[in-house]
Amino acid sequence: MKRALPVLVLSVAGLIPLWRYAPSQDTGSSSAPAEAAAPASTPSASSSGGATTTVVSGSLVDTEKGPVRVEVTFDGDRIASVRMLRQPDHPQTTAAVPRLIEETLRAQSADIDTVSGATITSDGYRESLQAAIDARG
Amino acid sequence: MRGLRRVEHVMGFPVSVRIDDEDVPEAAVDGLFAWLREVDARFSPFRPDSEVSRLDRGEVSEPGPELREVLDLCEEYRIATQGAFDVRLPGRGLDPCAVVKGWSVQRGAELLSAAGARRFCLNAGGDVIASGGPWRVGVRHPEHADRLCTVLDVTDRAVATSARYERGDHILDGRTGRPATGLLSVTVVAPTLTEADTVATAAFALGREGVGWAAARERCEVFAVDADRRVLRSAGFPAAGAEGVAAA
Numbered sequence: 030m031k032r033a034l035p036v037l038v039l040s041v042a043g044l045i046p047l048w049r050y051a052p053s054q055d056t057g058s059s060s061a062p063a064e065a066a067a068p069a070s071t072p073s074a075s076s077s078g079g080a081t082t083t084v085v086s087g088s089l090v091d092t093e094k095g096p097v098r099v100e101v102t103f104d105g106d107r108i109a110s111v112r113m114l115r116q117p118d119h120p121q122t123t124a125a126v127p128r129l130i131e132e133t134l135r136a137q138s139a140d141i142d143t144v145s146g147a148t149i150t151s152d153g154y155r156e157s158l159q160a161a162i163d164a165r166g
Numbered sequence: 167m168r169g170l171r172r173v174e175h176v177m178g179f180p181v182s183v184r185i186d187d188e189d190v191p192e193a194a195v196d197g198l199f200a201w202l203r204e205v206d207a208r209f210s211p212f213r214p215d216s217e218v219s220r221l222d223r224g225e226v227s228e229p230g231p232e233l234r235e236v237l238d239l240c241e242e243y244r245i246a247t248q249g250a251f252d253v254r255l256p257g258r259g260l261d262p263c264a265v266v267k268g269w270s271v272q273r274g275a276e277l278l279s280a281a282g283a284r285r286f287c288l289n290a291g292g293d294v295i296a297s298g299g300p301w302r303v304g305v306r307h308p309e310h311a312d313r314l315c316t317v318l319d320v321t322d323r324a325v326a327t328s329a330r331y332e333r334g335d336h337i338l339d340g341r342t343g344r345p346a347t348g349l350l351s352v353t354v355v356a357p358t359l360t361e362a363d364t365v366a367t368a369a370f371a372l373g374r375e376g377v378g379w380a381a382a383r384e385r386c387e388v389f390a391v392d393a394d395r396r397v398l399r400s401a402g403f404p405a406a407g408a409e410g411v412a413a414a
Binding site: 132135136137141146162 | 293353
C-alpha cells in the first residue's frame with residue numbers, strides 16, 4: 030500500500046483543477062503531464078496482473094481549500110477511475126459550479142471569416158461553409 | 167488581395183490559412199505545411215512506419231520528446247475525465263489523433279508567428295486558431311452543413327468543435343468502450359488549440375456531463391448541443407452580437 034500512496038496524492042493534485050477553486054491551483058499543460066504520467070508507471074502494490082481490479086482509498090490530504098480524500102480503482106497497474114470521497118469544504122465550491130445558460134437551437138447564417146465544425150472528410154468539407162469561404166478567396 | 171491564402175489537404179483533413187499581414191514570406195506557409203506533413207508521417211496510427219505505430223508494436227521502448235509530450239497530454243486528460251477520454255482502448259491500437267491534431271496545428275501557428283504573422287486565421291478540419299482579431303468564427307449547425315448555430319467574436323484564441331455529424335459515432339466513451347452519444351456537438355474556446363481540441367474531444371466523450379466539466383476548466387468557454395437539441399453554453403462564451411446575424 031505504501032507504494033500506492035504517492036500515486037493517490039498525485040491524483041489529487043491532478044483533480045484539483047476540475048473544481049476550479051483558484052487560478053493558482055491550475056496545472057498548466059507543462060506541469061500536469063509529469064504528475065499524470067506517474068501513476069501509469071507506478072505499479073500498484075496490491076495488483077498482481079493486468080486483469081486485477083483493486084480499489085484503494087487514499088489518505089486524507091490537506092489542500093489549500095480543505096481536506097480531500099479519493100478512492101482509486103486500479104485495473105492492474107492502470108488507474109481505471111478516480112472518485113472523490115471527500116471534497117474540500119470551501120465557500121468557493123458552490124461558486125465553482127459553472128453557470129450554464131440554456132438556449133434554443135437556431136439555424137442562422139451570418140457574415141463570418143471561418144467555420145468551426147468537424148470537417149474531417151473532404152466530402153463533408155465540400156458541402157461545408159468553409160469551402161465556400163475558401164472559394165471566395 | 168493583400169496577405170496570403172492557401173488550402174492544402176494534410177493529415178486527412180483540409181487546412182486553410184489566411185494571413186492578413188502584408189510582409190510575411192510565402193516560405194512561412196511552406197514551413198507550416200511541411201511541419202504538418204512531418205507530424206502525419208511521425209504520429210499517424212494509420213501509417214505502419216510511424217513513430218506511434220512502432221511504439222505501439224513495442225519496436226521503440228521510449229517515445230521521442232515530442233511524442234512523449236503528446237502522450238503526457240493524453241494521460242492528463244484520461245485522468246481528468248476519469249477514463250472517458252482514453253487513447254489506449256482495449257482491443258484497439260494506440261490512437262493519439264485527438265491530441266496530435268490540436269497540438270501540431272498550435273505548433274504550426276507558432277511557426278507563422280515566428281515568421282512575423284500577427285493577424286492570421288488557421289482552420290484545420292474545422293478547428294480554428296484566430297491570431298489577432300477580432301475574427302468572426304461561425305459554428306456549424308449540427309444538423310445542417312450549410313447553416314451555423316452560433317457565431318463568435320474571437321481575438322488570439324482557439325476554437326475547436328467535436329461532433330457526430332461528420333464521421334458518425336467515432337468518439338468512444340473510454341469508461342464503457344461504446345460510442346459517446348450524449349451530445350450532437352460541443353465547441354470549446356481556449357487560449358490554445360492544444361487545449362481547445364483536447365477539451366472538446368474529452369467533453370464529447372463524457373457526454374452531457376462534459377459540458378459542465380469543460381466550462382469548469384480555467385480559460386475554457388463552451389457551447390454544446392445535446393442529443394435532445396438543447397443548447398447549453400457557458401456564461402463567458404464569446405457569442406457575437408445580434409448585428410450581422412440573420413435568422414435563416
